[in-house]
Amino acid sequence: MKDNGSVKRVIRKEDLTFLQKAYITEIAKGLRLTIGKIFQPKFTHNYPDEPWPFQPSFRGRPVLVEEDGIERCVACGLCSRVCPSLAIEVQASETELEKERYPIRFEINMIRCIFCGFCEEVCPEEAIVMSDEYLLAFYQSRDAIYGKDKLLMSTERLAKRLEFLRENR
Amino acid sequence: MVTITINGKQYQVDENQTILQAAVELGIEIPYFCWHPKLTVSGNCRMCLVEVEKMPKLVIGCMTKVADGMVVHTANDRVIEARQAIMEFLLINHPLDCPICDEAGECKLQDYAYNYSRGVSRFDETKVHKPKRVPLGPKVLFDAERCILCSRCIRFCEEVAGKPQLHFVQRGDHTTIETFPGEELDNPYSMNVIDICPVGALTSRDFRFRSRVWEMASTESICVGCARGCNTYLWTRNNEAMRLTPRINESVNSHWMCDYGRLETFKFVNEDIRLQEPMIKQDGKHIVVSWDQAIETAARRLKDFKPKEIAVIASPYTTNEDNYILQKFAREMTKAVSIDYPDHIKDGDEDDILIRADKTPNSTGLKLLGIRGDGKKTGIPEMMQAVKEKKIKCLIVMAEDVASDPAYEKVLSNAELLIVHTWSHNKTTALADIIFSASTYAEMHGTMTNFEGMVQQIKPAIITKGQNRALEGLNMSRWDKFGTQYDKWGRGPRRNARPGWEVFSQLANAMGGKFRYQSAEDVFREITEKIPAFKGLSYQSIGRLGAKAPVKEKIGV
């Protein structure tokens, strides 16, 4: 084996000084470290009490952007097509608004969703984005299917993410 | 024949062809918008520009006749640059509507923009705005912005439908399409303009926004609207029929189909009035039973009747196989002599394009199967008279709503036993003692014979209870393929329905017969053996475009 420093040096008993062998001083050193640690700031985040500060790049559950009370979505179905886990189901319908087309039903099966963000990336209208919400627990599998009622989220609430998307387009 | 060189290769082609026709025949791709094999050449899209050596400028392939020794380049730098320029011009005023456009996914402009355009636009100015939701007629909606002015729809109305109803107005980039004053696009073939429109300018008002193209699976089928039997694609999503589009078959319907066939012949497949389960009548009420129970009950009760007391009504609405088995069942098991089927002829509702007065898809097939026999004595009116006089006490009806005629409704209530095999609740099922829920043409294999004697195949596009799309070999969309049975889209409505040949074979077996058929193909094999008019045919020889029996029999239509 080459002696290039990567080889682990084995410490033998003969290498130790008397004080080291006596152990007591070494214990004192160890105690200094551990006791010192007690008074240092803690790494733990007080999670449910203090909300985690999200970066805008965080990918929480996908939501539909709500602008002026209606969704931006035009139900083009690209998110549904690109979704690798087939979580999204869209049914389009006609509206009198200028956009002509809107999702009469938009459902994401949150059990299937893998938070990959492809839907956000493919969306031509910036209508589906990843929010900062991630608390998803269900008692029934049917509760996991989120309809429009649960998916709509206002632009104000999503401002950070939308800005992030525009910057990183 | 002349010899031409395309992209360095020599080909022998018909001298009457244009370069584009020759290229299409040879499988060489030249993009085009306005050219259509069944329409006159207008040459206004300029997409099919090709270079012909010794010609100073590029020429349009659709208008230039081939000539001996011609040297054509379809993909050299000059041509590619010209195509990119054409695409850029076309896209200048074309809105970025793909997300809301029904054509997306089957759009020529989309495909060509992907294959032949520069990829980016240099046009910074405001696009020209035009009306976006113009109802050209009761069935077609027009989006003027998306229109690339290829004039296919104008030429179609004039040349194929025979009713000039559309024309260009305005000029330059304000050019748009309108109906003639006081007219609307209402000819019986108007919806074909949707299919031939290379972009999403003309869309179906019926199918508008119902589904994306890529979400559906298409199955080769035939239209059951009239005796023509137009070849169609039946598009399904989540086990539900979504739309019909014509399938090219030069010997039947060419590229077209009528609006009636397109809109009215598939919707009943999805409707709520479909029979979900077999039923029997108990104490005046219909109760749901299992297939075994229903068949066992029918077999038991049929034994109480003498052959003379039994009448059987077949149907030109359903397949040769169903009718053959029904006939075989009637003749061998019940020994009934009264067998017939009603005609559904709408006099006058006929033209020399596609539409036939006979509104059933298989009446020729029934005739060839010999169901009507010598006619006269056992016709439907005679049958009904006999039922009224209680000479006939038992009726077996397949796929026909006999009681829709108010005169017959009362008569039918005289029958002691009424067995009905059909797909929807109707007046006859209301009177029936035993109801077998039937598979529709969209749910089974079978053959139908059109008025010219062309035997054509139908294939299942929708599954019934207990079936599995993959195991049955049905065409599948991405959702059908990768969804599980626990997903919503895997749980579309399913009826506990069976085709006629299966039900009446089982009924025959329950009565002691030996009907050994595993599939519709088994039945058809027996038909080809027993019926001379079908001799030599097989599912394989019928294929996707249909076939006539090789041996010319006298059809006697």
Added chain:
Amino acid sequence: METLIIAFIKIVIVTLVLLTAVAYSVYAERRVSAFIQDRLGPNRVGPFGLLQPIADVVKLVFKEAIVPRDANKPLHDLAPVISLTVALATFAVIPFGNTIQLFGREIKLIIADVNIGVLYILAFSSISVYGIALAGWSSNNKYSLMGSLRSSAQMVSYELSLGLSVVGVILVTGSLRLDQVVLNQTNYLLGVIPAWNCFVQPIGFITFVVAAFAETNRQPFDLPEAEPELVGGFHTEYSGLKFGLFFLAEYAHMIVASAVITTLYLGGWHLPYIDFLDLAPMLMSIIGILTFATKVILVLLFMIVIRWTIPRFRYDQLMSLGWKVMFPMALLNIFITGLLLLIFS
């Protein structure tokens, strides 16, 4: 009769205080270990997580007690009881204060004022090995058995140096009474330094503390329950309330060991220099009790911190330390102490 009632009251108070202290020492261990590891530790139940021990106890009580099919059930049940009883009983001879004047009578702040307190402690600490040995054997589980065997061997090895270390203290004090041991430490060396035995007997102090760690199965000598090697050691097959009893016993042992160390070497209830202030006797008694409690808590904290500082000894290291270092040192201590006493008296 009166003596009995007073003794009974003392027993009840001491037991309650001790059990509470045990519960909270668990809490203290979890919090301190968390702090050492840059964590926060249990802080959800009650303010600062102070109700955590109660939640733990409730949980343990309500959990199902599973007994292995081939276990010796009576012994399996008996083992944790022995462990806890021994731990609590040892506390009977510890003087947790001098005397207190209550209702016109003088009460000694010790439950059993026996004249052989030191021997009593040594005897009882040896009995506790039965709890562990029985638990390991009765569980009919190889890991349990190995844990208990190690424990027995460890106890035998360290009992020796423990006992010999104490001999030094007895020589200095000239009595086996624990209150006498404490009183002997209320003097001052050279008039300034408190005459605590840890100063008088430094070698004995170290050997005793190390041996006490081993006796209580604390790190770095927790070989009987070494998790990486023996799953849970002797209590692998214990669950629910019985596991809870073992758990309590371990911490009770810790507290008792701390109390014994305090009494023998750290001046017991005596707060140095307080006797110069000439305070009221009642106040002095209370200060004495508080001093004792504070000293015990500090020793406890020391034990906890040591746990997260020193890694576990290997079994052969443990044995060689016990027989080759501790035993000779304890003997040496006796020899030196005897020699010095002979010279100075």
